[in-house]
Amino acid sequence: MDKEIIFEDDQIRVIFLKGTSNELVFSFGDLITRAKGNSINAEKSLHKYDFNVIGIMPKQKSWFPEQSMLAMFEQIQSWIAPFATRIAYGGSMGGYAAIKYSNLLNVQRVVAMVPQFSIDPTDVEDPRYNMFYQPELNSHMRVQLGDVAPSREYIIIYDPYYAADRAHVECLKPLLPSAKYLHLPYTNHDAIAVLASSALVHDLIRHPFDAGYFYQSMRKVKKNSKFYYRKVIENLLPRHPSALGKILKNNDLMLDGQFFDAKQKQVILRELLRNKQVDQQDLSKLGIEVTMPQEKRSILRDRFGHGLVFNVISQKLESYAASAIALNHKFLIPVYAKGNGLVQIVWNDQALIVVMNDRQMMKLIRTEEAVPVGHHPLLMKKYSDYYALAYKAQYLSTDEFGATSMAEDLHSDGQFVAQPEGQI
Structure with missing residues (x-):
């Protein structure tokens, strides 16, 4: 891979991944995929299709401070100038940045998974992220009208049943009246992990928006995602215990013994045994192997x-x-x-x-x-x-x-x- 660090300060590291595409993809990292060497968020998927990529990776949990982004923008002009078509891609903190800096980077499409509107507690009360708010870095950091434009295409993916993320999306909606929303129910904040797929990343970047097409593509990815079924089981089991048996019967899962933690496993097992939804084959799907004992009285x-x-x-x-x-x-x-x-x-x-x-x-x-x-x-x-x-x-x-x-x-x-x- 032909990669080069083209900007760096205390908050972000910016890497250019050379490809052959006509498009330039700005790929933003998140809290998990922070700067490490010259790695880029979604690098494997983006390199597979030979995209030209600028990976903007956070070094701190600081939500891409504006002063760092402006300094970066000035320094990378020669790298981005040849590309008329630009796409911003990211999730969570990276999804926020993809929206926040869409005007600055002059992108045509933004793909933002479970983005934040702000981490300022006076904007949105969110104990997951309010702790990272730093007034000296993040003052007036919420997404504002001047950051976005109706001429740009915004695709936002989130779980509408997850109140914490829905609160941010509701704040974004008045600013993005033409945005397109794709729902990923019962996954909470884990859309990035559930939708990890090179083909889907390619489609989200290149394919003309078609909700039916995207939902069909997302279903294919979900069907092969062990992480998706874990999230669905966690969310559905307390409310719809019979759903677990149907999931096991209708899907060819093959989880390993460490897939569920001990607490999750105990809750699942009790529910299965209470309602007799389980046989030995179903337990094997959950990564649970058992030797059949003799019946006693x-x-x-x-x-x-x-x-x-x-x-x-x-x-x-x-x-x-x-x-x-x-x-x-x-x-x-x-x-x-x-x-x-x-x-x-x-x-x-x-x-x-x-x-x-x-x-x-x-x-x-x-x-x-x-x-x-x-x-x-x-x-x-x-x-x-x-x-x-x-x-x-x-x-x-x-x-x-x-x-x-x-x-x-x-x-x-x-x-x-x-x-x-x-x-x-």
Whole structure:
């Protein structure tokens, strides 16, 4: 690649990437893609189509201060003068700059994903970015009428259901009455990651605006974006739990085991198991591999009427309603009431002991295995009217949602009654 740094100060670094295109693309970086060497925002996609590019990369979280941009503009005249067709491209902080400096750079098209109107708290209250506002650098930094022109084409991509970004777009609308808006629902502020595609970048820069065409192109990218499905699941699950099962059934996802964090995974698993939307193939799509256990019957009941089980997917003791256990018996293994002794389950006809460390991380070990360093077996204690599960001097208890925790004292939440599974 033929690249050269053509301007630099304390706030920005500007790199020219030589190509063969008639267009010149101003590619603005964001908070994540700040200046690093001579890298340019969206460089791989832009170089693939051999665009001439000026990459304007922020060195600080300072939203492209006007004095830096004016100084840059004076110095790069010889680089931009040969290009009559110019496009500004960027997301978030870069999307703001693409709009803010569209008149200065005399661009014909602006592609701005989830842009800001301002980070000045007196303009827009936004705790995500107000902290970066510096009066000495950003005074009067909001997008103003003098920054934009109706003759320029503005394409703005955002999630209309995400209030934080929608507030900025609503401020921009009066200034950009002819702007075109493309909606990317349920992605929050992550349009840049979801729409990472060389072909789509090419179309956004070159293709005449056609909403139907662009939505079709965006759908193709989304369908192959693991990040998109993660955002959709995060947003839809609390409100439309049945949607997750449909997503898994209708899409060929193949996520790795680290795709969801532990908290996300636990919420997803509980919802799938509660509504029996899952089979082993679906779990594999989510990056969750599990060996199928044998079905067993004996169980302990907590004070909410739920059965105590070991969830072999989340690797935790939890409690579930009888219907959920019956429907998901391959994943939810009952804890048997066997008097005083170690807490264990039977999986694939093999007895396994439940051990835990001080961070309440549980795991299963075979009865003949050495206990891992830092772990201790959970003990089952039999009292006259109930059973209790103990770890050191703490007792396991459950809440109404089936989650378990450890308490210093033994209360009713930690008392379990032995009862045949079918009677729970």
